[in-house]
Amino acid sequence: MADVAAVVKENSISLVQNHGSLRRGGLDGAARIAQHYKFALSTGFDRFPSANAVIIVEDDLLFSPDFYEYLTSVAPILDADSSTFVVSAWNDNGFHGKVLEPYAIRRTEFFPGLGWILTRKLYKSELEEKWPHEHWDHWLRSPETHQNRESIYPQV
Numbered sequence: 001m002a003d004v005a006a007v008v009k010e011n012s013i014s015l016v017q018n019h020g021s022l023r024r025g026g027l028d029g030a031a032r033i034a035q036h037y038k039f040a041l042s043t044g045f046d047r048f049p050s051a052n053a054v055i056i057v058e059d060d061l062l063f064s065p066d067f068y069e070y071l072t073s074v075a076p077i078l079d080a081d082s083s084t085f086v087v088s089a090w091n092d093n094g095f096h097g098k099v100l101e102p103y104a105i106r107r108t109e110f111f112p113g114l115g116w117i118l119t120r121k122l123y124k125s126e127l128e129e130k131w132p133h134e135h136w137d138h139w140l141r142s143p144e145t146h147q148n149r150e151s152i153y154p155q156v
Contacts, residue, residue: 018039034135037056041118041128055068056116058115061090061114063117067115072097077130078122085122085146089116089153101155106153106155107154109143109149110151
């Protein structure tokens with residue numbers, strides 16, 4: 001944790017830590033992760049009330065050089081098209097030799113996760129109150145949650 005605090009101090013940003021029930025016993029890993037995601041999302045939207053969306057990145061994702069540019073270029077679709085759910089930067093099959101159109105984007109009902117954009121409107125009006133106690137990613141993949149809306153993801 002000292003390394004994180006040092007980076008925060010060096011970059012003059014504020015450190016927000018979840019000191020809630022995550023450290024207490026009795027919770028399995030899936031429950032701790034789900035609770036932490038809810039804490040992080042709620043805190044992010046509450047601390048930055050003018051933010052229309054947040055970018056969520058899992059700690060083991062390797063960024064492409066155009067990661068941010070891709071997300072910010074595609075994100076307006078979320079406001080313009082009610083059949084969309086989130087924008088993801090991850091494609092499980094986006095490997096060399098498997099991609100026919102490197103600049104194409106696709107749609108899927110399967111939530112890809114890893115690096116994605118979630119809008120304030122979707123989180124605050126639908127997801128926050130119903131956020132699950134475990135397996136948050138499986139919950140986002142359920143038809144009851146995504147309501148047949150699709151995730152946008154890159155072919156590459």
